[in-house]
Amino acid sequence: MTRRCKRSDFEAFADMQPGPSSAPSLAQTTSRANLAGWLYVSPLVLVLVPFFVAPILVVLAASFFATDGFGGLTPGFTLASYVEVLHSALTLKLYLATIKFTLLTWVFTLIIGFFVAYFLVFHVRNQLLAIGLFLLCTVPFWTSNIIRMISWIPLLGKEGLINQALLATGVIRQPLEVLLFSDLAVVIAYVHQLTIFMIVPIFNSMARIDKKLIEAAIDAGASRFDIMRLIVVPMSKSGIALGTIFVVSIVMGDFFVVKVMSGGGSASVVSAFYEDVGVLQYPTAAASAVLLTLVLVAIVSLILRTVDIRQEITR
Amino acid sequence: MSDKVKGTSTSDPVGTGAKADVGSRKKLSRRTLLKGAAAVAGAAAGSDAISGFPTIWAQEIKDIELRHVGVSYSVVKAIGDQAAKDLGFKVTMQNLDTSAAINRFISQPNTVDIADLEGWQAKLAAKRSVIQGIEVKKIKEFDNILPIFTKGEIDGHKIPRQGISPYEAMYIAKPDSADLNDGVTEWATFLPQVYNADSIGYRPDLVGHEVTEWKDLIDPKFKGKAAILDVPAIGIMDAALCFESAGLIKYGNKGNMTKEEIDFTCNKLIELKKQGQFRATWTTFDQSVQLMAAGEVVIQSMWSPAVAAVRVKEIPCVYAPVNVKNGKEGYRGWCNGMGLMKHLSGKKLDAAYEYLNWYLSGWQGGFVARYGYYSPVPSTAKKFLTPAEWAFWYEGQPAPEVVNDPYGVPMEKTGTKRDGGSFLDRVKNISCWNTLMDEAAYMNKRWNDFKVA
Known part of the structure; x- marks a missing residue:
């Protein structure tokens, strides 16, 4: 968006240069265009400023305040909280743990999401059926994600269905403890919750691929693998990037799934600063929150740099 | 919610599923009944x-x-x-x-x-x-x-002031x-x-002996079958009670530890976690009931009504009487x-x-x-x-008749005694109170080390 705006601004500016006589009418059109532009963005601005920008400024301010340790904040400017957060080995461990969950979740949601979308777009000939199946993917999301998560517990527990089945068939003698209250359980819950966020954008970008292109590739003798590698994947890039942004930001910002599914045995960046808030250490919690925001901004801009989503979408 | 989870996790899904149904129906009538009683x-x-x-x-x-x-x-x-x-x-x-x-x-x-x-x-x-x-x-x-x-x-007994006792915070x-x-x-x-007065809940059928000391919670015998409370301020005190009970350390004030004491406690917790002692940690009442009822753990720090909730499901569960002995043990008291x-x-x-x-x-x-x-x-x-209720709950006597929970569901059979005994027996054995330490920020950080280890 920014790029296009800049270019048109520049063009308008350049147009204004040659003849001052034509300037008034041009200025009028630009101001009208500006007004329309502002009207377009105003709903978003009205939502984002009070519900996103303002709170984050408060958090930013709090991260520089000093505290008396009992929830009292002294307005001022100190970097003490940042020094503490950045100097702590705990921060590194928390980020490593969180990034581990993020990567695992991303890999599995991507693989599953990609192939589900691929199947729906290229293998289901009937469009009505494809849309029907697509909607079917969203059915689990009609219930709360907390319910979807805890439903895994009776399945994965020591006396859960999987362990009982394995014990009954004699595959194992002792119940498998790794199934629940483990990193595995956390990843399972995340993948279950977030795969839809991959399916939707990838489905969307795949659906735009012109089928004739693939027919032409087949006619030209391309193998299925080549079609996948040279056509489908590159042309689904924007969907993959969007899905990645959703999955990464949700996993990195979560603490509840980690807490419940790891049985409290694991922590995440967010769960740690939630505990800080619990003992009224607001500035350190705020500093950790700001740090996490910066990390996420960096990750998202990296993704956007790799894939020009805007260009892909308007293609 | 917990009914549903339990229904499918026990060895008899059909039977308990049916029971859960009865339970929800009962709840309706229970509520109306309560209204009448109220x-x-x-x-x-x-x-x-x-x-x-x-x-x-x-x-x-x-x-x-x-x-x-x-x-x-x-x-x-x-x-x-x-x-x-x-x-x-x-x-x-x-x-x-x-x-x-x-x-x-x-x-x-x-x-x-x-x-x-x-x-x-x-x-x-x-x-x-x-x-x-x-x-x-x-x-x-x-x-x-x-x-x-x-x-x-109370009764000539000075209430200990480890942690923040209600008297200390009262005026x-x-x-x-x-x-x-x-x-x-x-x-x-x-x-x-x-x-x-809080202590440990355990499954008498699976633990095999009477628990009267906190150190049983960290006994390697219960590796992978123990759980601890994950509210840092309180969880660390339960851990401290365990370590003191096992003779590993003597705290100046469990309710207000020094940095060295916090380090010792959290390092020991991390060591135990790495050895696989803890199956899980819990934060809410429901979770502790669930852990015990689904057979995930056999011993854990617990709250009294949670023990009762496990027992209502007809699973044996005892609230350990951890009376003070030799300057160790004792309940962790709390007051709202x-x-x-x-x-x-x-x-x-x-x-x-x-x-x-x-x-x-x-x-x-x-x-x-x-x-x-x-x-x-x-x-x-x-x-x-x-x-009968007074005799059971406050005097620690064998229940003269069936004792019901607040919603009228039978909870204790005739003749059962309250774990830990009478009111005075229990409160006089409180050795520390829920607290927020002076080093709370440091403690919290070390607790997170334990969580992420």
């Missing part, structure tokens, strides 16, 4: 309370609404409904977890009328000047409140003082309303009390005092007794308990 009890309790007010007062207070905010095990809707009925004004009960509650009291004090505070939260709330002192003279039953709270002793010198006062004054920070928020004034403040007085008048004491918690004024609670 009405009768209310009539008994209220007759004296309501007739005391002139009609004009009754007109004026009709529009008053008190918002009582706190944790779910202390701020109970059924109690608020009963209070509203007896007092004639509106009472809204709102539940938050411990950390969300204290954050709300401090950052949005005007959205709360009655803050439900633990001792350490009362200290914080006073320090932040969000509460006003309670004028002791206006509390009718104040002289009947057990001296545990008002004087720091301030003036209604607007920010610092606690050591010694009795005319102004209270909070009015104790419910408390208990009501604080008046600073913004209360005029008629609303009068209503708040009426509410506090109602709390100590017995109905609530009887209600909480039926799930194992105590009232600071047992003499009034006794009037709302049957002789």
Whole structure:
């Protein structure tokens, strides 16, 4: 968006240069265009400023305040909280743990999401059926994600269905403890919750691929693998990037799934600063929150740099 | 929710599934039954309370609404409904977890009328000047409140002050003082309303011997079958009780550890975690019930009603009597009390005092007794308990008849005795109280080290 705006601004500016006589009418059109532009963005601005920008400024301010340790904040400017957060080995461990969950979740949601979308777009000939199946993917999301998560517990527990089945068939003698209250359980819950966020954008970008292109590739003798590698994947890039942004930001910002599914045995960046808030250490919690925001901004801009989503979408 | 989870996780999914259904149906009738019972009890309790007010007062207070905010095990809707009925004004009960509650009291004090505070939260709330002192003279039953709270002793026994004991947090010198006062004054920070002595819950059939010491929780025998409470401020004290019990360390004050003591405790916890001692950690009541009922753990730090909830599912579960011996062991005590928020004034403040007085008048004491918690004024609670309930819950005698839970479901068979014995046996063996340490920030950081290890 920014790029296009800049270019048109520049063009308008350049147009204004040659003849001052034509300037008034041009200025009028630009101001009208500006007004329309502002009207377009105003709903978003009205939502984002009070519900996103303002709170984050408060958090930013709090991260520089000093505290008396009992929830009292002294307005001022100190970097003490940042020094503490950045100097702590705990921060590194928390980020490593969180990034581990993020990567695992991303890999599995991507693989599953990609192939589900691929199947729906290229293998289901009937469009009505494809849309029907697509909607079917969203059915689990009609219930709360907390319910979807805890439903895994009776399945994965020591006396859960999987362990009982394995014990009954004699595959194992002792119940498998790794199934629940483990990193595995956390990843399972995340993948279950977030795969839809991959399916939707990838489905969307795949659906735009012109089928004739693939027919032409087949006619030209391309193998299925080549079609996948040279056509489908590159042309689904924007969907993959969007899905990645959703999955990464949700996993990195979560603490509840980690807490419940790891049985409290694991922590995440967010769960740690939630505990800080619990003992009224607001500035350190705020500093950790700001740090996490910066990390996420960096990750998202990296993704956007790799894939020009805007260009892909308007293609 | 927990019914559903349990239904599929036990060895007999069909049977328990059916039971869960019966349970939900029962709940309906249970609720109606409760309503009836409450009405009768209310009539008994209220007759004296309501007739005391002139009609004009009754007109004026009709529009008053008190918002009582706190944790779910202390701020109970059924109690608020009963209070509203007896007092004639509106009472809204709102539940938050411990950390969300204290954050709300401090950052949005005007959205709360009655803050439900633990001792350490009362200290914080006073320090932040969000509460006003309670004028002791206006509390009718104040002289009947057990001296545990008002004087720091009971039955000639000094209440230990490791952690923040309710007595320690009870008084301030003036209604607007920010610092606690050591010694009795005319102004209270909070009015104790419910408390208990916490210990370990275990499955007697799977543990194989009677547990009377905290060290059993860290016994390698129960590797992968033990759990601990994951509320850092309290969890670390349970851990400290274990390590002290095992003779690994002697704390100066478990409730206010030095940095070295915190390091020792958390390092030891990390070591235990790496050895696979803990199957899980739990944060809510439901989770602890679930862990025990689904056979995930056989021993864990636990709360009294959670033990009862496991037993109601007909799974044997004992609340370990961890009496103090050789300067070790003992229960971890906690107490929740009501604080008046600073913004209360005029008629609303009068209503708040009426509410506090109602709390100590017995109905609530009887209600909480039926799930194992105590009232600071047992003499009034006794009037709302049957002789059998009183004998079981307070006197530690074998139940003369079947004992029901607050909703009328049979809970204990005739002849069973309360784990840990009588009221005095239990409270005299409290060795430390829930707290917020001076080194809370450091402790929290080390606790997170344990979590992420």
